[in-house]
Amino acid sequence: MTIASPDVAVHVRDLNKQYTVHEKEPGLLGSLKSFVNRKSRSVEAVRGVSFDLQPGEVVGFLGPNGAGKTTTLKMLSGLLHPSAGTARVVGFEPRRREAAFLKRITLVMGQKQQLLWDLPALDSFLVNQAIYEIPDDEYHATMREFTEVLDLGGILKKQVRKLSLGERMKCELAAALLHRPQVLFLDEPTIGLDVNMQEAVRAFVRDYNARFGATVMLTSHYMADVTALAQRILVIDRGELVFDGDLGALAEQGSGGKTIRVQLRQPASPEALAAYGQVVSAGGLSAELTVPRAEVSARAARLLADFDVADLTVEDPPIEAVMAELFGGQRAPAAPKVEVGV
Numbered sequence: 261m262t263i264a265s266p267d268v269a270v271h272v273r274d275l276n277k278q279y280t281v282h283e284k285e286p287g288l289l290g291s292l293k294s295f296v297n298r299k300s301r302s303v304e305a306v307r308g309v310s311f312d313l314q315p316g317e318v319v320g321f322l323g324p325n326g327a328g329k330t331t332t333l334k335m336l337s338g339l340l341h342p343s344a345g346t347a348r349v350v351g352f353e354p355r356r357r358e359a360a361f362l363k364r365i366t367l368v369m370g371q372k373q374q375l376l377w378d379l380p381a382l383d384s385f386l387v388n389q390a391i392y393e394i395p396d397d398e399y400h401a402t403m404r405e406f407t408e409v410l411d412l413g414g415i416l417k418k419q420v421r422k423l424s425l426g427e428r429m430k431c432e433l434a435a436a437l438l439h440r441p442q443v444l445f446l447d448e449p450t451i452g453l454d455v456n457m458q459e460a461v462r463a464f465v466r467d468y469n470a471r472f473g474a475t476v477m478l479t480s481h482y483m484a485d486v487t488a489l490a491q492r493i494l495v496i497d498r499g500e501l502v503f504d505g506d507l508g509a510l511a512e513q514g515s516g517g518k519t520i521r522v523q524l525r526q527p528a529s530p531e532a533l534a535a536y537g538q539v540v541s542a543g544g545l546s547a548e549l550t551v552p553r554a555e556v557s558a559r560a561a562r563l564l565a566d567f568d569v570a571d572l573t574v575e576d577p578p579i580e581a582v583m584a585e586l587f588g589g590q591r592a593p594a595a596p597k598v599e600v601g602v
């Protein structure tokens with residue numbers, strides 16, 4: 261059933277996805293064995309996930325490899341049917357893939373290409389114009405904007421196969437957003453790109469969000485993407501949502517301390533600073549210390565009292581450090597259920 265005029269952009273309740281994986285031992289004998297005694301394994305990729313995204317929100321969707329991010333985004337785009345639970349995106353049930361729904365969303369997968377390989381990107385854009393029934397004037401206006409913002413001028417007429425990865429990704433983004441979707445599911449949109457190109461993609465997404473009030477759900481292994489774009493973070497681990505909050509609150513999850521950076525007017529030795537925290541770097545007039553979270557104020561006050569301090573800042577640990585702490589351990593994946601069938 262389709263629900264019109266939603267208050268929330270994305271509504272997810274108790275979403276589950278199980279994959280059934282058939283297993284076969286290697287070689288001819290393995291093939292014969294699987295013929296008479298087929299083994300299948302059920303993988304619970306997404307388990308009981310619930311969240312709502314408000315219109316215009318930009319949300320970072322993080323988690324270790326195999327956590328269930330792509331599976332969730334595919335369910336929200338209607339490419340996969342949930343095994344159980346509810347998903348509504350701008351009021352539509354994604355699995356139905358209604359035309360009105362597809363016009364409002366897009367899914368960009370950094371690892372998969374959607375452009376026609378042997379043709380110039382411009383031809384793919386025209387195909388998308390026809391698919392999404394974009395009126396000519398809107399198409400030309402959007403193309404003008406995207407060409408300028410993404411600097412597509414010199415590459416639109418080149419065969420896609422001859423584009424660099426960065427150039428191709430810019431064209432992929434333009435093609436995927438040509439119909440001005442309200443909800444963007446971006447799965448690793450900057451993967452493999454150099455830092456300049458990553459920044460260009462980020463700037464484009466930020467600008468699109470600001471101008472069209474689009475809702476964005478973004479996965480990325482580059483934390484800079486997430487910290488630059490997302491106000492809110494969802495963390496999924498082994499199929500379950502384990503965190504939903506802002507970046508600062510995520511940093512609190514780690515046991516690591518905060519970073520105090522000081523700029524001094526008189527040089528101080530690392531030994532002198534060691535009494536105030538764990539010295540990460542020191543030398544001359546600047547120093548960086550890690551201090552236990554609970555003692556930040558007291559240590560900062562002592563530093564200000566004991567040294568001639570020109571500047572002092574307190575920062576959360578880099579989000580990479582928090583994620584590495586949360587997921588760095590080589591934990592076994594959720595124990596799969598093994599089913600033996602004939």
Ligand SMILES: Nc1ncnc2c1ncn2[C@@H]1O[C@H](COP(=O)(O)OP(=O)(O)OP(=O)(O)O)[C@@H](O)[C@H]1O
Pocket residue numbers: 279280281303304305323324325326327328329330331332
């Ligand atoms: N088509 C499939 N058939 C069977 N199992 C699958 C399939 N796709 C994904 N899985 C399994 O589901 C789990 C979740 O995979 P998913 O791709 O959603 O994770 P992810 O968080 O996107 O990982 P990554 O960051 O590595 O891309 C993994 O255990 C994966 O092996």
